[in-house]
Amino acid sequence: FNQLIKCVGVEKPQNLLDTGPPGPGLGSLRVSSSVFQGSDSELKPDKDGVSDSESKVDSGVPEVPVPPDDTPEVLNKALSGLSSRWKNWWVRGILTLAMISFFFIIIYLGPMVLMMIVLCVQIKCFHEIITIGYSVYHSYDLPWFRTLSWYFLLCVNYFFYGETVTDYFFTLVQREEPLRILSKYHRFISFALYLTGFCMFVLSLVKKHYRLQFYMFGWTHVTLLIVVTQSHLIIHNLFEGMIWFIVPISCVICNDIMAYMFGFFFGRTPLIKLSPKKTWEGFIGGLFATIVFGILLSYVMASCRYFVCPVEFNNDSNSFQVDCEPSELFQLQEYTLPSVLESVTGWTTVRLYPFQIHSIALSSFASIVGPFGGFFASGFKRAFKIKDFANTIPGHGGIMDRFDCQYIMATFVNVYIASFIRGPNPSKVIQQLLALRPDQQLHIFNSLKAHLIEKGLLPAMEVNA
Amino acid sequence: MTELRKRGGGGGDPDSTDNISDKEADGEDRLGLSGDAEGECDVDSKTDTPDVPVSTADTDNTPECLTKALEGLPPRWKNYWIRGVLSIPMISSFFLITYMGPIALIVAVMGVQIKCFHEIITIGYRVYHSYELPWFRTLSWYFLICVNYFFYGETVADYFGGLVQREEPLQFLARYHRFISFALYLAGFCMFVLSLVKKHYRLQFYMFAWTHVTLLIVVTQSHLVIQNLFEGMIWFIVPISIVICNDIMAYLFGFFFGRTPLIKLSPKKTWEGFIGGFFSTVIIGFIMAHLMSRFQYFVCPVEFNSETNRFSVECEPSDLFVMQEYTLPAVLQNALKWETVNLYPFAIHSVFLSSFASLIGPFGGFFASGFKRAFKIKDFASTIPGHGGIMDRFDCQYLMATFTHVYIGSFVRGPNPSKVFQQLLMLQPEQQLGIFHTLHSHLRERGMLPPAATQTE
Numbered sequence: 001f002n003q004l005i006k007c008v009g010v011e012k013p014q015n016l017l018d019t020g021p022p023g024p025g026l027g028s029l030r031v032s033s034s035v036f037q038g039s040d041s042e043l044k045p046d047k048d049g050v051s052d053s054e055s056k057v058d059s060g061v062p063e064v065p066v067p068p069d070d071t072p073e074v075l076n077k078a079l080s081g082l083s084s085r086w087k088n089w090w091v092r093g094i095l096t097l098a099m100i101s102f103f104f105i106i107i108y109l110g111p112m113v114l115m116m117i118v119l120c121v122q123i124k125c126f127h128e129i130i131t132i133g134y135s136v137y138h139s140y141d142l143p144w145f146r147t148l149s150w151y152f153l154l155c156v157n158y159f160f161y162g163e164t165v166t167d168y169f170f171t172l173v174q175r176e177e178p179l180r181i182l183s184k185y186h187r188f189i190s191f192a193l194y195l196t197g198f199c200m201f202v203l204s205l206v207k208k209h210y211r212l213q214f215y216m217f218g219w220t221h222v223t224l225l226i227v228v229t230q231s232h233l234i235i236h237n238l239f240e241g242m243i244w245f246i247v248p249i250s251c252v253i254c255n256d257i258m259a260y261m262f263g264f265f266f267g268r269t270p271l272i273k274l275s276p277k278k279t280w281e282g283f284i285g286g287l288f289a290t291i292v293f294g295i296l297l298s299y300v301m302a303s304c305r306y307f308v309c310p311v312e313f314n315n316d317s318n319s320f321q322v323d324c325e326p327s328e329l330f331q332l333q334e335y336t337l338p339s340v341l342e343s344v345t346g347w348t349t350v351r352l353y354p355f356q357i358h359s360i361a362l363s364s365f366a367s368i369v370g371p372f373g374g375f376f377a378s379g380f381k382r383a384f385k386i387k388d389f390a391n392t393i394p395g396h397g398g399i400m401d402r403f404d405c406q407y408i409m410a411t412f413v414n415v416y417i418a419s420f421i422r423g424p425n426p427s428k429v430i431q432q433l434l435a436l437r438p439d440q441q442l443h444i445f446n447s448l449k450a451h452l453i454e455k456g457l458l459p460a461m462e463v464n465a
Numbered sequence: 466m467t468e469l470r471k472r473g474g475g476g477g478d479p480d481s482t483d484n485i486s487d488k489e490a491d492g493e494d495r496l497g498l499s500g501d502a503e504g505e506c507d508v509d510s511k512t513d514t515p516d517v518p519v520s521t522a523d524t525d526n527t528p529e530c531l532t533k534a535l536e537g538l539p540p541r542w543k544n545y546w547i548r549g550v551l552s553i554p555m556i557s558s559f560f561l562i563t564y565m566g567p568i569a570l571i572v573a574v575m576g577v578q579i580k581c582f583h584e585i586i587t588i589g590y591r592v593y594h595s596y597e598l599p600w601f602r603t604l605s606w607y608f609l610i611c612v613n614y615f616f617y618g619e620t621v622a623d624y625f626g627g628l629v630q631r632e633e634p635l636q637f638l639a640r641y642h643r644f645i646s647f648a649l650y651l652a653g654f655c656m657f658v659l660s661l662v663k664k665h666y667r668l669q670f671y672m673f674a675w676t677h678v679t680l681l682i683v684v685t686q687s688h689l690v691i692q693n694l695f696e697g698m699i700w701f702i703v704p705i706s707i708v709i710c711n712d713i714m715a716y717l718f719g720f721f722f723g724r725t726p727l728i729k730l731s732p733k734k735t736w737e738g739f740i741g742g743f744f745s746t747v748i749i750g751f752i753m754a755h756l757m758s759r760f761q762y763f764v765c766p767v768e769f770n771s772e773t774n775r776f777s778v779e780c781e782p783s784d785l786f787v788m789q790e791y792t793l794p795a796v797l798q799n800a801l802k803w804e805t806v807n808l809y810p811f812a813i814h815s816v817f818l819s820s821f822a823s824l825i826g827p828f829g830g831f832f833a834s835g836f837k838r839a840f841k842i843k844d845f846a847s848t849i850p851g852h853g854g855i856m857d858r859f860d861c862q863y864l865m866a867t868f869t870h871v872y873i874g875s876f877v878r879g880p881n882p883s884k885v886f887q888q889l890l891m892l893q894p895e896q897q898l899g900i901f902h903t904l905h906s907h908l909r910e911r912g913m914l915p916p917a918a919t920q921t922e
Contacts, residue, residue: 199825202730205730222674376654420644455820
C-alpha cells in the first residue's frame with residue numbers, strides 16, 4: 001500500500017527497491033534493518049504530513065516506527081473513492097500544484113524571502129543526506145558527530161554568506177565597525193572556525209570507530225560541497241536578477257513534467273538502465289517542449305523590471321530594491337531570420353529579447369544534462385537501497401528528490417552568467433582597489449586614465465598627476 | 466606478518482607515529498601496502514611502477530647498498546640510520562630545487578601532488594577491492610586533470626597576464642576558462658553516471674566521493690602552495706622548513722625527555738616533545754626568517770617577465786622585509802639591557818607561522834594517523850624507505866600551506882593589482898568611468914594627486 005502511494009510515476013524500479021513493506025516493529029533504527037533486508041528504508045525525519053513542502057520542522061526520532069502513509073487526512077478522504085493508481089496521480093498532482101503556487105508566492109514576496117527559502121532548502125537537504133549517512137553506517141550514536149556535522153554546515157555557510165554580504169552590502173558593512181572587522185578578516189575567521197571543527201574531529205576519534213568516523217567526515221564534506229556551494233551559486237544568480245533564478249528552476253520543472261507527459265503518451269524506448277521508466281521519446285519531447293516553454297517564459301518575464309534588474313541593497317532605505325535601467329539583454333531587438341525560417345513563417349525579421357536566445361541554451365542544458373543529476377541521485381538511492389531521500393513531501397519524497405536536478409542547473413547558470421553575460425561586479429572591484437597600496441592605486445589610476453582617454457570616454461585634455 | 470617491515474621492527478621513534486604505535490594500539494592485522502615496488506633513495510622521482518595488490522613479499526625496499534652497510538647494527542639503530550640517511554637526501558633535494566628556481570619548484574609541487582593523489586586513490590582501491598571497477602581509474606585521473614586545469618588556468622591567467630593577452634588561443638581559453646573547466650568536469654560527471662553498473666553502485670559512489678575528497682584535500686592545497694610561492698619564495702620555504710623542523714625537534718625532545726603521552730592516536734608523541742618542539746621551532750623559525758629576509762631572491766614576488774619570457778625575482782623589498790626598530794617592552798628591557806631591537810617585521814610573522822606549525826600542524830598528522838588506523842594501513846605507500854609514502858611526509862604540510870595562504874590573504878597582502886586592473890578592463894565603460902571618478906577623489910583625498918585645478922568632468 002505504502003509503496004503505491006510513494007510510487008513515482010515516471011521512475012520506479014520496484015523490483016530493485018521494494019522487497020516488502022517496511023516493518024514498523026523492526027527495532028530501533030528501522031532504516032538499518034531495511035538496509036539489511038534491502039527493503040524500503042523510509043526515512044522520516046519529519047513527522048508532519050502537511051502539504052507544506054518547505055517546512056523545516058524536524059521531529060525525527062529514530063526509534064519511532066513509521067506510519068506508512070503520511071498523506072494528510074483531507075486528501076485521503078477526498079480521494080477515497082478512486083483506485084490506488086489514480087489516487088497516486090492525484091496526490092502527486094495536487095502536491096505539484098501546491099509546490100508551484102508556493103513558488104509563485106515566494107517570488108512575489110521578494111528577494112529577502114527567496115534567500116531565506118534557499119537557506120532552508122539547503123539545510124533540509126543537508127539534513128536528509130546526513131541522515132542517510134547515519135543510517136547507512138549505523139553511526140547514529142557516534143560521539144560528537146551530529147554536532148560536528150552541523151558545526152561544519154554553519155562554518156561553510158558563514159564563509160559563503162560572509163563573502164556575499166561583503167560584496168553586496170558593501171556600504172552597510174563599511175559603516176558598522178564590528179562588521180568591518182569581520183569582513184576584513186573574514187577568511188581568517190572562517191578558516192579558524194573550520195580548523196576548530198577539524199581539531200575537534202581529530203580529538204573525537206574513538207578507537208573502535210575510526211573508519212566510521214572518517215566515513216562520516218568524508219560524507220559530510222562531500223554533502224557540503226554539493227549542497228551548500230550550489231545553494232550559494234543560486235543566491236548569486238538571484239542577485240544577478242530574479243529572472244536568472246526563476247527561469248532555470250522553471251525550465252527544470254517543466255522538463256520534468258514534459259518528459260513525463262511525452263513518456264506517458266508516446267514512451268517506448270528505454271533511455272538508461274538506471275531509470276527504466278525514462279524513455280527516449282520523453283527525453284526528446286521534453287527537450288523541444290522545454291525550449292519552447294523557455295522562450296515563451298522569458299518573453300513574458302523580460303518585459304518586467306521586477307525580474308530583470310539586479311537586486312541591489314539600498315543603503316538609505318535599508319531594503320532591497322529592484323529598480324534599474326534594463327540592460328541590453330532585456331531590450332527588444334530585431335533579428336533577421338535565416339531564409340529557411342523565412343520561407344516557413346513568412347516573416348523577414350523577428351523581434352526578440354536577446355535573453356530569449358540565452359534561454360534556449362539554458363533550456364537545452366536543463367533537458368540534456370540536467371537529467372544526469374537525476375540519474376546520479378537515482379544511482380545514489382539504488383546504491384544505498386533507499387527509495388527516497390525522505391518523506392517530507394507526500395507523493396514526491398524528500399526535498400532533495402525535488403532538487404536533485406536543480407543543483408547542477410544552478411551551477412551551470414552561474415558559470416554561464418560569469419562567462420557570457422556579466423563582467424565583474426563594480427563594487428567589488430572598487431573594494432579591491434581601495435585595499436591596494438597607494439602607489440599601486442596611482443599606477444592603476446594612470447593606466448585607467450590612459451585607457452579611458454583612448455576609448456574617448458574622457459576628454460584628452462586631462463593633465464592631472 | 467607485516468610487522469617485519471622495512472622500519473626494522475620494534476625500535477620506534479617517538480616521532481613516527483604511524484609505524485609502531487599502530488601495532489601497539491591496534492593489535493589487528495595491517496594491510497601491508499607497498500604501493501611502489503621501487504626502492505631507490507631518490508625522493509622526488511615520479512616514476513610509478515604499477516602496484517600489485519597486497520604484496521607482502523616485498524615489504525623491505527631499503528636499497529641493497531644501505532642494507533649491506535648497516536647489517537652489523539641491531540635493528541633499532543638500523544632503523545634510525547635509514548631514516549637519518551634518507552632525511553639528508555630529502556633535505557638536500559629541497560635545497561637543490563629551491564636553488565633551481567620557481568619553475569622547478571612548481572614542477573616539484575605538481576609531482577608531489579600527483580604522487581599523493583595516486584597514493585590515496587590506491588588506498589581507496591584496496592579498501593574497497595575495487596581495482597577492477599570499469600572506468601574508474603580513468604575517471605579519477607580525468608578528474609585530477611580537470612581540477613588541475615581549472616586551478617592552473619586561474620593562476621596562469623593571473624600571473625601571465627601579458628603573455629596571455631598576446632596569444633590569441635590563450636586569450637580565448639582565458640576568457641571562457643570557467644566555462645571550459647565546468648564543461649570538462651561535467652563530461653567526467655556524465656561519464657561517471659553512464660558507467661554505473663548494477664552490482665557495483667555503492668562501490669562506485671564510494672570511489673567517486675573518495676576521489677572528490679582527495680581532490681579537495683590534495684589538489685586545492687597544492688595550488689595554495691603555489692600561490693604562496695608566487696608571493697615570494699620565502700613564503701614557501703619558511704613554512705615548509707618550520708614544519709620539518711617541528712617534526713625533528715619534537716622527536717628529539719621526546720626522545721630525550723619524553724614521558725607524558727600526548728594523545729591516544731599517536732602513543733609515541735609526548736607533551737615534552739610537543740612543548741619543546743614548540744619553543745625550539747619558534748626560535749629556529751625566527752632565526753631562519755631573519756637570515757632569509759635579506760635576499761631579494763627569496764623575498765620578492767615571482768614575476769613573469771613578458772619580454773624575456775622567464776621568471777624574475779627582482780624588486781624593491783616590501784615593508785615586511787625592511788629592518789625596523791621596535792621598542793622592547795619594559796620587561797624585556799630590564800632583562801636584556803637593550804632598548805630597541807632591529808627586526809624584520811617578517812620575523813614577527815614567522816613567530817605566528819611557527820606557533821601554528823607546532824600547535825595545530827600536528828593535528829594534520831593525527832588526522833593522517835587516524836586515517837591509517839581506520840583503514841588498517843601502516844603507511845600511505847613505500848616510496849621512501851624508512852619514511853613511507855610521499856603523503857606521509859606531507860600530511861602536516863597541507864594544513865600549513867592553507868594557513869599560510871589565509872594568513873597572507875588576511876594580514877599581509879592586498880589583492881593583486883594586475884588582476885584588479887584586468888577586472889577593470891572587463892567592466893562596462895560607464896562603470897569604468899564611475900570607478901575612475903571614485904578613485905580620483907579617493908587619491909586626491911589622500912594627497913597622492915595634486916588637488917585638481919584643471920579637472921573638469
